[in-house]
Amino acid sequence: MGDTRLKKVLIVGGGTAGWMSAAVLVHSLGRQYEVQLIESDEISTVGVGEATIPSIIRFNDLIGIDENEFMRRTQATFKLGIQFRNWGAQGDAYIHGFGSMGRKTGLVDFHHYWLKAFQAGRVDRLDDYSINLLACETNRFSRADPSNPNSPLADIRHAFHFDAGLYARYLRGYCEQRGVTRTEGRIDSVQVHPETGFVTSVTMANGDVHAADLFIDCSGFRGLLIEQTLRTGYDDWSHWLPCDSALAVPCESVEPLLPYTRATAHGAGWQWRIPLQHRIGNGHVFCSRFMSQDEATAILLGNLDGKALAEPRLIRFTTGKRKKFWHKNVVAIGLASGFIEPLESTSIHLIQQGIVRLVELFPSQGFLQADIDEYNQQSTTEFEQVRDFIVLHYHATQRRDTPFWEYCATMDVPDTLRRKIDLFRANGRFFRQNDELFNETSWVQVMFGQGIRPQGYHPLADNTADEPTWRMLDNVRTVMHRVVERMPTHAQYIAQHCKA
Ligand code: FAD
Numbered sequence: 303m304g305d306t307r308l309k310k311v312l313i314v315g316g317g318t319a320g321w322m323s324a325a326v327l328v329h330s331l332g333r334q335y336e337v338q339l340i341e342s343d344e345i346s347t348v349g350v351g352e353a354t355i356p357s358i359i360r361f362n363d364l365i366g367i368d369e370n371e372f373m374r375r376t377q378a379t380f381k382l383g384i385q386f387r388n389w390g391a392q393g394d395a396y397i398h399g400f401g402s403m404g405r406k407t408g409l410v411d412f413h414h415y416w417l418k419a420f421q422a423g424r425v426d427r428l429d430d431y432s433i434n435l436l437a438c439e440t441n442r443f444s445r446a447d448p449s450n451p452n453s454p455l456a457d458i459r460h461a462f463h464f465d466a467g468l469y470a471r472y473l474r475g476y477c478e479q480r481g482v483t484r485t486e487g488r489i490d491s492v493q494v495h496p497e498t499g500f501v502t503s504v505t506m507a508n509g510d511v512h513a514a515d516l517f518i519d520c521s522g523f524r525g526l527l528i529e530q531t532l533r534t535g536y537d538d539w540s541h542w543l544p545c546d547s548a549l550a551v552p553c554e555s556v557e558p559l560l561p562y563t564r565a566t567a568h569g570a571g572w573q574w575r576i577p578l579q580h581r582i583g584n585g586h587v588f589c590s591r592f593m594s595q596d597e598a599t600a601i602l603l604g605n606l607d608g609k610a611l612a613e614p615r616l617i618r619f620t621t622g623k624r625k626k627f628w629h630k631n632v633v634a635i636g637l638a639s640g641f642i643e644p645l646e647s648t649s650i651h652l653i654q655q656g657i658v659r660l661v662e663l664f665p666s667q668g669f670l671q672a673d674i675d676e677y678n679q680q681s682t683t684e685f686e687q688v689r690d691f692i693v694l695h696y697h698a699t700q701r702r703d704t705p706f707w708e709y710c711a712t713m714d715v716p717d718t719l720r721r722k723i724d725l726f727r728a729n730g731r732f733f734r735q736n737d738e739l740f741n742e743t744s745w746v747q748v749m750f751g752q753g754i755r756p757q758g759y760h761p762l763a764d765n766t767a768d769e770p771t772w773r774m775l776d777n778v779r780t781v782m783h784r785v786v787e788r789m790p791t792h793a794q795y796i797a798q799h800c801k802a
Pocket residue numbers: 314315316317318319320340341342343344345346347348349350351352353354466487488489490520521522523524526548550585617619635636637638644647648649650651653
């Protein structure tokens with residue numbers, strides 16, 4: 303039997319997905335595998351994708367990136383959460399912050415004690431019990447301090463906002479130093495083995511042919527290999543997430559430098575605001591069935607904090623995922639694998655998960671269907687869990703002021719989400735399934751923030767009498783406020799640690 307061991311991996315695409323994939327592969331696989339990346343200057347990257355969630359820190363650790371250096375090179379800022387305006391009802395605002403809430407009190411989650419106090423009229427703000435939320439409200443920042451596990455500062459969790467173009471450039475430098483070969487040029491055709499249906503090579507516009515054993519499709523929405531070549535098929539989720547367009551525009555920075563993303567709901571979608579060191583990234587995600595491009599543009603430009611630095615750029619998309627993320631010898635990562643709108647900044651996380659999962663299931667001798675099936679099953683579950691969380695934001699609303707919100711509030715939702723909402727509405731309970739990305743703190747903040755009010759709370763919260771419960775809550779709130787007051791502002795922290 304011949305040697306069926308894989309020797310060469312070819313990555314098609316040099317956007318965030320392509321370079322993140324190359325970085326993990328070159329770092330993990332070592333020199334026994336050749337890694338090549340092809341990108342085309344003629345076909346630009348999507349160029350957005352600038353807000354992340356805390357799992358990005360695992361990615362940086364995995365490939366050995368120094369955080370301050372990465373922040374300097376990508377003009378990054380810190381992100382402690384997302385502020386949602388006008389979602390539950392017009393005029394409302396709440397923050398979904400990373401990290402935990404309150405403190406662990408035995409088997410019963412903290413929020414049940416808070417719910418008990420809320421229902422007794424003793425408290426009204428969840429925000430007082432989260433270090434991330436309080437720091438957001440006051441524009442302050444500090445990294446977690448693990449040296450004092452009893453301080454709330456041990457629980458602060460951060461992610462980043464960064465410039466997508468600078469990030470791809472930074473990762474490219476990292477990869478090229480470690481042996482990834484970069485080829486610039488447009489792929490004109492893809493060759494497939496007539497019997498196996500496996501991709502064998504790609505042919506460039508200049509006639510060069512590049513062969514490989516494993517192909518990673520990071521070609522963006524077009525899915526050059528996974529869809530245009532292998533016709534893998536797509537699960538369309540636009541009946542649950544009907545937005546299909548985005549307009550993106552950068553604007554000048556303004557003070558103060560906020561340590562969070564803002565997502566403001568409009569009549570048929572929402573607007574993002576992502577503060578970077580050198581500019582603010584903005585965009586309006588909207589549903590073309592309910593709003594014209596002209597109207598969406600006027601709303602976007604009318605709601606910028608600084609002067610626009612370019613003309614708004616239109617991006618069209620269909621929310622959903624490939625029926626198979628890995629098919630034959632092609633693995634799709636990034637926009638080529640599917641897309642869920644950036645309301646909770648999850649796409650870069652899904653890229654990271656996809657490439658790490660591929661390394662975990664990396665083929666040894668040829669391709670085994672069991673490995674491929676496992677990859678597809680895990681990726682499907684992950685995409686569906688993120689989808690449900692995003693659908694929650696649209697569906698749990700009191701808004702009925704436009705046909706778009708009427709549709710979202712009354713549409714059917716996936717059963718998996720319906721069960722979660724019903725369970726929370728009953729007694730404030732939430733159960734995390736299969737290591738799902740968002741934990742109970744996230745779900746509770748969003749469900750409560752969107753206006754869902756549980757009828758009760760966990761009965762074991764009554765094992766502590768009322769007065770000690772109120773005292774415990776007062777105590778947590780006082781300590782949290784005290785710690786946050788001592789933190790530097792976000793801008794001060796960056797000036798001190800993350801500037802050249
Ligand atoms: P692209 O950036 O589109 O790159 C495709 C690459 O393929 C390019 O290099 C191109 O040259 C190459 N290519 C294509 N065809 C060929 C060919 N024939 N020959 C040679 N090369 C080819 N994610 C987040 O995590 N947070 C966010 O805040 C966020 N916001 C977003 C907002 C919007 C409106 C959109 C649409 C996405 C957002 N995302 C966000 C998602 C994020 O932008 C993407 O996941 C990320 O940029 C990865 O894109 P990509 O690399 O898959 O594709």
